[in-house]
Amino acid sequence: MAALDLFGRRWSLRILWELRAGPLGFRPLQKRCDDMSSSVMRQRLTELLDAQVIHQLPDSRYELTPLGQEARHALNPLARWAERWAATIDPQGADHADDRSAGRVSHPDTVGDGTPERDSAD
Secondary structure, three states, rough: HHHHHHHHHHOOHHHHHHOOOOOHHHHHHHHHHOOOOHHHHHHHHHHHHHHOEEEEEOOOOOOOHHHHHHHHHHHHHHHHHHHHHHHHHHHOOHHHHHHHHHOOOOOOOOOOOOOOOOOOOO
């Protein structure tokens, strides 16, 4: 399934997650994505642009398209599950509640959206 291929790529979901509150430029988005490499960021943005889940504004910032907003809404149950999962594996989860609500789970084996870190270096 094409959507699983797209969203299964490392950082794709994180980019969607970070764009949930509104448009961001390349560098601010890169910062929110734990300073991922510029080359990977460009590749993911191109893939998401081609898939029409994000678009680039005239001022060069990126934002979710209506299709991207739908994907974000579809991912909300997964985000809620990820919060419960993170609390299960991190007994002091209450100490990190602010990190989780901001989409940044502090557990070392997770990416900022609470999904398990993958070993591939896409």
